Amino acid sequence: METGQTISKRMKVFAYIRKSTEENQEGESKKQLNSLEYQKAAVEETAIRNNLEIVKIFKDSKTAYKAYVRDDFNKMMDAFDQDGVDGEIKGIICSEHSRLARNFADGGLVLWYLQSGLIERIYTYDKMFTNSADDQMMLAISFAMDKHASDETGFRMRRAWDIRASQGQPPNTRLPGYRYVGEKGKKVWQIVPRVAPLIKEMFQEYATGKYNLQEITDCMFSRGLVSPMTKRKYSKNSVLGLLKNIAYTGVFYHKGEKVHGEYIPIIDSELFYKVQEVLNNKAHTKISVGNDYAYSGGLIRCAVCGGNMSGTVKKGITYYRCLNRIEPCKSEKDKRPSYLREDTIDEKISEVLKKVEISNKEFEKIAGYVNLLFEDEKTKYISNLRKLTIQKKEAEGELGEITRNLLEHRRLAKEKRDDIWKDEENGYLCLIRDSNERVNMLKRSMEIIEEIKNKLPGMMFDFLDAIKTAGSRFYESSPENKRMIVRTLCANLVWDGENIVWKWKEPYHILTNSAEKINWLRE
Numbered sequence: 001m002e003t004g005q006t007i008s009k010r011m012k013v014f015a016y017i018r019k020s021t022e023e024n025q026e027g028e029s030k031k032q033l034n035s036l037e038y039q040k041a042a043v044e045e046t047a048i049r050n051n052l053e054i055v056k057i058f059k060d061s062k063t064a065y066k067a068y069v070r071d072d073f074n075k076m077m078d079a080f081d082q083d084g085v086d087g088e089i090k091g092i093i094c095s096e097h098s099r100l101a102r103n104f105a106d107g108g109l110v111l112w113y114l115q116s117g118l119i120e121r122i123y124t125y126d127k128m129f130t131n132s133a134d135d136q137m138m139l140a141i142s143f144a145m146d147k148h149a150s151d152e153t154g155f156r157m158r159r160a161w162d163i164r165a166s167q168g169q170p171p172n173t174r175l176p177g178y179r180y181v182g183e184k185g186k187k188v189w190q191i192v193p194r195v196a197p198l199i200k201e202m203f204q205e206y207a208t209g210k211y212n213l214q215e216i217t218d219c220m221f222s223r224g225l226v227s228p229m230t231k232r233k234y235s236k237n238s239v240l241g242l243l244k245n246i247a248y249t250g251v252f253y254h255k256g257e258k259v260h261g262e263y264i265p266i267i268d269s270e271l272f273y274k275v276q277e278v279l280n281n282k283a284h285t286k287i288s289v290g291n292d293y294a295y296s297g298g299l300i301r302c303a304v305c306g307g308n309m310s311g312t313v314k315k316g317i318t319y320y321r322c323l324n325r326i327e328p329c330k331s332e333k334d335k336r337p338s339y340l341r342e343d344t345i346d347e348k349i350s351e352v353l354k355k356v357e358i359s360n361k362e363f364e365k366i367a368g369y370v371n372l373l374f375e376d377e378k379t380k381y382i383s384n385l386r387k388l389t390i391q392k393k394e395a396e397g398e399l400g401e402i403t404r405n406l407l408e409h410r411r412l413a414k415e416k417r418d419d420i421w422k423d424e425e426n427g428y429l430c431l432i433r434d435s436n437e438r439v440n441m442l443k444r445s446m447e448i449i450e451e452i453k454n455k456l457p458g459m460m461f462d463f464l465d466a467i468k469t470a471g472s473r474f475y476e477s478s479p480e481n482k483r484m485i486v487r488t489l490c491a492n493l494v495w496d497g498e499n500i501v502w503k504w505k506e507p508y509h510i511l512t513n514s515a516e517k518i519n520w521l522r523e
C-alpha cells in the first residue's frame with residue numbers, strides 16, 4: 001500500500017479556474033491564457049510540482065462583477081466553510097491570483113478565509129501565499145493591482161472616506177439618547193445625559209432574556225424612558241426598533257455601507273449582538289429555552305391591570321406576581337392581587353384534567369393536531385435557519401470587504417501614518433470588531449435553532465405522553481411540557497387573587513363536556 005501512503009501525505013487542495021469573457025478581445029496570447037484547458041493544465045502542473053492533491057476543480061466560465069452571485073466560486077468557499085478550520089482541504093490552486101479576485105468582495109473574502117485559517121495556502125503557477133501577515137499583505141496588493149478590482153476599490157473607498165470625513169454621523173436619523181448640535185450642515189451627534197443611561201439599561205435588561213417586548217417596554221417606561229415628542233410611552237414596535245439600532249454602538253449604515261461614526265457610542269457591540277441573539281431566539285423559538293417558569297411570558301395575566309404575571313422564586317418556591325407596571329396596580333397597592341404559587345396552578349390544572357376523560361378516538365384527534373403543530377414548528381426552524389445562513393454569508397462578505405479595506409488603507413498610507421491615518425485605522429478595527437461579533441452572534445443563533453430542531457421529535461413524544469396522562473402526571477411534567485399543554489389547551493388565563501379562570505381552546509373544548517369556562521376557588 002505504498003502508493004496509498006504517498007497520496008495521503010499530499011496536501012489536499014481545491015483548484016479554481018475561471019474564463020473571463022472580456023479578455024477575449026485582447027489578442028491571441030491572452031485568449032490562450034484565458035482558456036479553461038490552459039488553466040487546467042497550469043493548475044495540474046502546479047499541483048505536481050508542489051506535491052498537492054486536487055480534490056476538486058471548480059470552474060466558472062462567465063464574468064461576474066457583482067458580489068455574492070451563486071456560482072462555482074461560492075460553492076468552493078462554501079466547501080471551505082463545510083470543511084472547517086481543522087478540515088483536510090488546506091488551500092487553493094489557480095493559474096494567477098487575478099482569477100480569484102473577480103471583484104472587490106470576493107478578493108476580500110479570500111483574504112478573510114486566509115486570515116481565519118479556513119484556507120492555509122494559495123498557490124498560483126509561480127507563487128505561493130501562506131496565511132502569514134506579510135503574505136496576506138502581498139496578496140491584498142496583488143488583488144488591488146488587478147485593473148477591475150482596483151477601479152472598484154478606489155471608488156468604494158473614496159465614497160466611504162467621503163462619508164466619514166464629512167460627517168461620521170448617521171445622516172437624517174433621530175435616535176433617542178442622541179441629539180444634533182452645531183450649525184446647519186455641520187451638525188454632530190451628542191449624547192443626551194438623561195436618556196443615554198436609560199438606553200444602556202434597556203439593552204442590558206433585555207440581554208438577560210428575562211423580558212418579552214411588552215415587558216421591556218413597560219419596564220423602561222416605568223424607569224422614565226418616554227418619547228421626546230409626545231412624552232408618552234414608546235410602542236412595543238418602537239422599542240424593537242431601538243433594540244435593533246446598531247447606531248448605538250458607534251457604527252451605522254449609510255447607503256448600504258458600514259461606517260464608523262464619530263460620536264460616543266452608548267453601548268458596545270458585544271452587548272448589542274447579545275441583544276440581537278435574544279431577539280433571534282425569541283422570534284425563532286416558541287418553546288422557551290432555559291426558562292424554568294412554566295407559566296411566564298404572558299401566559300397568565302393579572303385580572304386587575306391586564307399586565308403579565310411573571311415568575312419569581314422566593315425561599316425555593318416559584319410564584320407568579322403582577323409586575324405592577326400598569327395602573328391601577330402600579331400605584332394602588334391594596335388593589336394588587338396576591339402572589340400565585342406555581343404548584344397551586346399545577347394542582348388545579350391537573351385536578352381539572354383528571355376529570356377529563358380522553359377516549360382513544362379523542363386522543364388520536366389530539367395527536368393529529370399536535371403532530372401538525374410540531375411539523376409547523378419544524379418548518380419554521382428550517383426557514384429561519386435558511387434566513388440566518390444568508391445573513392451569516394452577508395456578514396462574512398462584509399467582514400471580508402472591511403478587512404480588505406483595512407489592508408488597502410495600510411498599504412496606501414505606508415509613509416504617512418499621522419493622526420488622521422490612526423483615526424481611520426481605529427475606525428476599520430472597530431468595524432471589524434462589529435462584523436466579528438455579528439458573525440459569531442449568527443453562528444450561536446443557528447446552533448441554538450439547530451439544537452431545538454433536533455430535539456423536536458423527542459419533545460413531541462414527551463408532550464403526547466404528558467397529554468395522555470395529563471391529570472395524573474401533569475405535576476411531574478417538565479416546565480416546557482406544562483407550558484405546551486397549557487398553551488395548547490387553554491386560553492386567556494387570568495388571576496384575580498382568588499380565582500384562576502381560563503377558556504378551553506378550540507378544538508380542545510371537546511375534552512370537556514361541561515362548560516367552556518372552568519372556574520375554581522382558592523379554598
Ligand SMILES: [Zn+2]
Pocket residue numbers: 302303304305306307322323324329336337
Ligand atoms: Zn396587576
